[in-house]
Every structure is written in structure tokens, then in C-alpha cells.
Amino acid sequence: MMREGDEEEKRQLYLLGLRVLINQLICRPFTLPELALQHGKVAIVTGGTRGIGYETSRHMASLGAHIIIARQNELKGVSAVKRICEENREAKVEFDQLNLASLQSVRQFVQNIKRRGLPLHILVNNAAVMLVPEGRTEEGFEHHFGVNYLGHFLMTLLLLDTLKHSGKRGSCSRVVTLSSSAHGAGEIRLDSLLNRQCHSSHAAYCQSKLALLLFSSHLQQRLERGGFPVSSCAVDPGMVDTSLYCHRFPTARLAQTAIARLLFRSPSQGASTVFYTALSPSLEWEGGAYWSNGRTEMTSPNTYDPQLHRGLWDSSCRQVGLQERHQP
Numbered sequence: 001m002m003r004e005g006d007e008e009e010k011r012q013l014y015l016l017g018l019r020v021l022i023n024q025l026i027c028r029p030f031t032l033p034e035l036a037l038q039h040g041k042v043a044i045v046t047g048g049t050r051g052i053g054y055e056t057s058r059h060m061a062s063l064g065a066h067i068i069i070a071r072q073n074e075l076k077g078v079s080a081v082k083r084i085c086e087e088n089r090e091a092k093v094e095f096d097q098l099n100l101a102s103l104q105s106v107r108q109f110v111q112n113i114k115r116r117g118l119p120l121h122i123l124v125n126n127a128a129v130m131l132v133p134e135g136r137t138e139e140g141f142e143h144h145f146g147v148n149y150l151g152h153f154l155m156t157l158l159l160l161d162t163l164k165h166s167g168k169r170g171s172c173s174r175v176v177t178l179s180s181s182a183h184g185a186g187e188i189r190l191d192s193l194l195n196r197q198c199h200s201s202h203a204a205y206c207q208s209k210l211a212l213l214l215f216s217s218h219l220q221q222r223l224e225r226g227g228f229p230v231s232s233c234a235v236d237p238g239m240v241d242t243s244l245y246c247h248r249f250p251t252a253r254l255a256q257t258a259i260a261r262l263l264f265r266s267p268s269q270g271a272s273t274v275f276y277t278a279l280s281p282s283l284e285w286e287g288g289a290y291w292s293n294g295r296t297e298m299t300s301p302n303t304y305d306p307q308l309h310r311g312l313w314d315s316s317c318r319q320v321g322l323q324e325r326h327q328p
Helices: 006-026 051-062 074-087 103-115 143-158 160-166 181-185 201-226 250-263 267-279 306-320
Strands: 042-046 066-071 092-097 122-125 173-178 230-236 290-292
Touching (some): 066 074, 122 143, 122 267, 143 160, 143 201, 143 306, 160 173, 201 230, 201 290, 230 267, 267 290
Parallel strands (some): 042 066, 066 092
């Protein structure tokens, strides 16, 4: 049984989607400028085996960056690496297992990266689930909130020292986090953040995307105060024809598939702004923004609430067990 107001959240999400789709039909897709080679750069891309994550990994590898694709499914990870290497024999790309639904797996992934002594110049928080049935992560968090947000939150902060040490003035490290226009229909109540009495997959997805946007913005504020050579920004890739919609009801999925082929952006087009914000030299030290189709956009009013920023950050640190020494 859905709680009162869930149908309204569902309507808001679809109205936002319609608005984005109309805007995409009016505006031409962002065209990437020519970017310099990235030899010596190391990047981690979560969910890099398909869709936007795969295209981001493939593009970065084509410029000479060393790519680590992070995902739970080993077969899909190995397959993605093989496809990229078949396209470009000189590509430096590998797979490392990461289950964002398990904080233990996140910690193990970070330990594996740090054990190798690699630098880290780019972190792309891309992996996501959407409209999945009600479920919990290994630690008991709602699935959207745990996978889309908390897993990335913990991983980013555990890797922050490596990002700081890898960046330098004139070439800062970058954290690019994928949010969505769905954040505009999201709601975060700090007093009941982890104790929802019932489940709406639409509301949960919107909440996770709002949380990611708040995290990206607040992280940038902390990095700026510390003067660290790392920047953080959020990206809305728009309506993109990927498998993210696979958990919708069969009839809705069939309709969406037909519409997507005609009206949605391709994964390559969806990845273009991600790629741009991760690599463009013109964006040096320009973190904190919300990017869509190659330009900055305004976000929903609640994203400017400093108490919500701080409250979500503190609550998230408690839930994942982070101490102050891990915070910028």
C-alpha cells in the first residue's frame, strides 16, 4: 500500500520527464569540443559496463587515460573491457569488482585500489538503479538510497585522500556525480530518512538523486574551504536510451522502448557532458555546478538549504561509519 502523497510524487516525476523530453527535442545535443590526450590520468567509472558509464569509459580510454571499470557483475565487466580493447588495442582499461549495495564491498574495493598505489585523477559516480521493487541493501538501507547514494558517498570520501594527492594546481582531480532532473521531485526528511513506513520506487529514486546532488554541492564547498586541488560537480545526462528503465512494468517498458528509440538521446550523447566536466581544461577549479547538455543549470529550491546540506552529510557519515579524519 502506497503512503499518501506517493501518487503525487509519481506524477511529478513523469511531468519532469516530459519537460526534459520536450527540451531535448527543442535543443540540439551538446557537441564535445576536441580534448587533449589524457596519458597518465587514472579514472574510476562506476557502472562502466553499459550505457553512459560504458561510453564514458570508452571515450576516456581513447584519449589514453587508464580506466578502472567498477561494477558487481564480473562477466559484464570483463566483457566491457574486451570490447573497449578490441576497438582500441592500446587502451588501458581494467575491471574491478564493486557492489554498491554492500558497504563492506565498497571498503574492500577502495582497499584494493589503494594497495596498488595508483593515483586517481577522475572519479565518475555513474552507477544507478531505477524503480526497482522494494528491497534493502546488505546493511538494511532502502535499495535506491543505498546503491545510488550511500555507496557512492562512502567510496568518494574513502578515496578523497588519493584524489587530493593526485591533483595539483592547474590540473585538479575531479569528482563527477550523475544526478537527474528527478531531484526536483525528491524529498529528504532528516528525521525519518531511513525509516520509511512504506515504499514508493518513484519517490525513492527521486530522493536518491536529490541526495547525490546535495552531496556533490556540499563536497565542493568543503573542498573549497580546505583549498584542496579537487573539484566536485553534478551532471544530468537527460533522457537517455539505456537499460536503466528495465524494472518498469512490461507494458510501460515496451512503450518506453519504442519512444526511446525515437526521442531519447543515445548513450554517447548522454555521456558527452560527463566526459566534458571530467576532462575539459576550461573547467579547472569550477566545481559545485549542476551541468546538463554542456551548460550549467539551476536546481530545485531545496538544494540551496544549508541545513539540509549539513544534516544529510552528518547523517550519512553516521550511517556508513565514517570518522572525521575521512572528511575534507
